[in-house]
Amino acid sequence: MILELERKSNEEIIKFQELELVKLLQYLNSNSPFYKNHFSKNKVDLTSIKNYADLVKLPVTTKDDLQNQNWDFLCVQKNKIKEYCSTSGTMGTPVTIGLTKNDIDRLGYNEYLSFLAIDGNADDIYLLMLSLDRQFMAGIAYYEGARKLGAGIIRSGAGNFPMQIDLIQRLSPNVIIAVPSTILSLISYANEKEIDLNGTSVRKIVCIGENIRNEDFSFNELGQRITNAWNVELFSTYASTEQQTAFTECEAGKGSHHHPELLIFEIVDDDNNQLPPGEIGELTITTLSVEGMPLLRYKTGDVCTYFTEPCSCGRMTNRISPIIGRKQQLIKYKGTTLYPQSVFNILNSIENIKEYAVEVFKNEIGNDEMIIYIAVQDPNDELDFKIKRTLQSMLRVLPEVKYLSLDEIHKMQISDDKRKVSKLKDLR
Numbered sequence: 001m002i003l004e005l006e007r008k009s010n011e012e013i014i015k016f017q018e019l020e021l022v023k024l025l026q027y028l029n030s031n032s033p034f035y036k037n038h039f040s041k042n043k044v045d046l047t048s049i050k051n052y053a054d055l056v057k058l059p060v061t062t063k064d065d066l067q068n069q070n071w072d073f074l075c076v077q078k079n080k081i082k083e084y085c086s087t088s089g090t091m092g093t094p095v096t097i098g099l100t101k102n103d104i105d106r107l108g109y110n111e112y113l114s115f116l117a118i119d120g121n122a123d124d125i126y127l128l129m130l131s132l133d134r135q136f137m138a139g140i141a142y143y144e145g146a147r148k149l150g151a152g153i154i155r156s157g158a159g160n161f162p163m164q165i166d167l168i169q170r171l172s173p174n175v176i177i178a179v180p181s182t183i184l185s186l187i188s189y190a191n192e193k194e195i196d197l198n199g200t201s202v203r204k205i206v207c208i209g210e211n212i213r214n215e216d217f218s219f220n221e222l223g224q225r226i227t228n229a230w231n232v233e234l235f236s237t238y239a240s241t242e243q244q245t246a247f248t249e250c251e252a253g254k255g256s257h258h259h260p261e262l263l264i265f266e267i268v269d270d271d272n273n274q275l276p277p278g279e280i281g282e283l284t285i286t287t288l289s290v291e292g293m294p295l296l297r298y299k300t301g302d303v304c305t306y307f308t309e310p311c312s313c314g315r316m317t318n319r320i321s322p323i324i325g326r327k328q329q330l331i332k333y334k335g336t337t338l339y340p341q342s343v344f345n346i347l348n349s350i351e352n353i354k355e356y357a358v359e360v361f362k363n364e365i366g367n368d369e370m371i372i373y374i375a376v377q378d379p380n381d382e383l384d385f386k387i388k389r390t391l392q393s394m395l396r397v398l399p400e401v402k403y404l405s406l407d408e409i410h411k412m413q414i415s416d417d418k419r420k421v422s423k424l425k426d427l428r
């Protein structure tokens with residue numbers, strides 16, 4: 001099913017969003033202590049903001065603003081907050097996002113739209129291999145979305161592969177929602193136990209939190225290794241707690257679709273000017289129909305581009321490319337610049353590597369340094385040579401490589417709040 005708005009032309013969609021934008025500005029000016037002050041401090045004439053291009057007249061909102069003045073973003077009485085979600089805190093102090101009842105409904109509607117994009121229906125059974133606790137927003141978003149769709153839900157949580165396999169075999173889910181590297185671990189567990197995953201009911205996997213595609217939409221190593229081992233369709237998504245909205249791929253796999261009634265997005269350059277389709281910049285979002293903590297021109301820190309051509313699935317909505325990297329995570333290393341994601345892609349492509357973590361820090365003269373920690377089955381000179389040669393040829397520089405046990409790497413990967421695993425330890 002495709003919503004009427006998603007079939008409309010770009011111009012019609014933008015016209016719809018512009019009306020919503022005007023309403024949002026009035027709402028923020030009346031209800032948000034942060035934005036009231038933000039507008040008056042920056043001498044913004046709100047009556048002059050009428051269309052999409054006018055957005056550039058508005059100052060941007062940064063992660064620092066949200067971290068430093070978290071509760072000034074709240075537009076409702078505190079007793080209207082029904083869910084306290086939180087960012088993971090991997091990039092500094094966690095931010096609390098308070099959701100009203102309407103915001104929770106909106107969040108569910110958002111993933112309902114995502115499920116429609118992957119051809120979801122009420123006969124589906126979703127295995128939610130993700131955390132539904134620890135204030136994690138994605139967990140409740142997918143749960144609410146699947147409920148709205150009328151589908152069956154199995155809340156299995158992250159990890160515990162024997163249990164996941166048992167649930168798959170006994171309850172026959174056809175869709176899994178999970179972090180793709182967890183799927184890779186599930187595959188290797190199944191291989192060890194000689195369990196045939198292709199004989200199971202699973203047909204689709206919605207991948208959250210990590211990239212599965214290269215910039216040309218081909219699967220990256222992670223996507224390839226999953227689809228080589230398991231005959232499933234993979235769908236990429238992009239979302240963040242702050243924006244309370246996901247972008248999700250359809251079956252065309254040519255970028256993640258935008259939900260236009262829930263979000264306005266811009267791709268901007270370093271001076272916050274809007275860039276045309278195809279150009280790479282920072283994803284900047286404005287939430288629509290959020291009641292508790294709406295955001296205006298919020299700079300996500302994620303770098304990507306976007307496409308406006310109609311999609312073969314029948315939707316006219318814009319699509320964003322795979323995220324190329326986090327602006328803050330750009331590493332300037334030995335005369336070259338790279339995002340951690342490109343290092344991950346290379347490490348994912350080397351078969352014998354069981355797990356890894358990349359540590360980035362500043363050396364005594366203020367330059368970025370990088371150490372790659374790797375766990376392999378049986379460390380030996382030949383493998384060490386192969387790993388270093390691959391890194392050197394793909395990165396054009398050779399970072400320091402150290403070998404650790406699988407347990408030591410797993411310990412390194414756990415974030416302070418124990419909610420997410422992260423292959424990047426950024427100490428800068």
Ligand SMILES: [Zn+2]
Pocket residue numbers: 249250251252257311312313314315
């Ligand atoms: Zn599509």
